[in-house]
Amino acid sequence: MVSRILVPAARTAAAARSGLTMRSIVRGFQTSNVVRQEAATVVAPVKKPVGAFRGGLFGFLLGATASGAGMYYYVIDEYRVSNELLTEDIYALQTAVQRIEGYVRTLEEKVHSKKK
Incomplete structure (x- = not known):
């Protein structure tokens, strides 16, 4: 539909007389050989593929x-x-031993004083 609007009426009439269809009247996109050759000469840098073994x-x-x-x-x-935790346990054990040692001393003093 859009291609019919863009083509002038005189060209459409001339094409109808010569037997051409609407599709052949519409000009397609074309490039010259020079442009194609320039585009083909640009080469992307080749990357060394990482193999499955090396990647693994x-x-x-x-x-x-x-x-x-x-x-x-x-x-x-x-x-x-x-x-x-071990250091805390050692300090707790040390205070318990000191407390028991104090009890033993008081008991020894009491026993020693009773014997006299």
Whole structure:
């Protein structure tokens, strides 16, 4: 429909007399040989493909390194927490021993004073 509007009426009448159809009247997009040759000479840089083995090996090493680093920080954090808990337990045990030692001293003093 649009192609009929753009084609002048004189050309349409002349084409009808010569037996040409509307489709053959409408001019298509064409390029010259020079433009095609210039476009063909532009070559994209060739990238070296990463093979499946090399990519798989790189992925494995990257994953192993990332999981190792995560595990290292997790273990260090757990070690720090357990070390703090152990230190608290040692201090609690030390205060308990000192308290028991105080009780034993008072008992010994009482026994010693009763014997005299």
